[in-house]
Amino acid sequence: MMPEAVSSPYRGVTFIVRGTPAPQGSKRAFVVGNRARIVEDSKKSAPWRDSVSAAAAEAMNGADPIDGPVEVTVTFFSVRPASVKPAKRPYPSVAPDVDKLARAVLDGLTAGGVFIDDSRVVDLHASKRYATVAGAEITVREVTA
Numbered sequence: 031m032m033p034e035a036v037s038s039p040y041r042g043v044t045f046i047v048r049g050t051p052a053p054q055g056s057k058r059a060f061v062v063g064n065r066a067r068i069v070e071d072s073k074k075s076a077p078w079r080d081s082v083s084a085a086a087a088e089a090m091n092g093a094d095p096i097d098g099p100v101e102v103t104v105t106f107f108s109v110r111p112a113s114v115k116p117a118k119r120p121y122p123s124v125a126p127d128v129d130k131l132a133r134a135v136l137d138g139l140t141a142g143g144v145f146i147d148d149s150r151v152v153d154l155h156a157s158k159r160y161a162t163v164a165g166a167e168i169t170v171r172e173v174t175a
Contacts, residue, residue, distance in 0.1 A: 042171030053130030086142025
């Protein structure tokens, strides 16, 4: 079970995004007429990014985006398939890759107004776990000296 939103004393935000996490996939390029078109390889990444963005905007509650260095911690939750026994595979050590999942979240956090740009991320902690409900718990906090 995932915890609900938590408040904290530092500038930042913690929130939950429900749904099946989708990776920021590769892009495909092709030419239409004289113009190049680039499209996402995965049809699931845009809806997931939109869910992250909407949850981020709600969690920010109108606050200005963070314009300094930030630390992002994200835990992705997936439902353990019935065919997978906990003793055999205690962690979801299968696709999708945790780094591609994190890329999608960082893009969603930028679009949701949590920080100015994902280049502001100086520390990134990402993990995958099994849970009863799919989603992600995301914490972003400003890093101070």
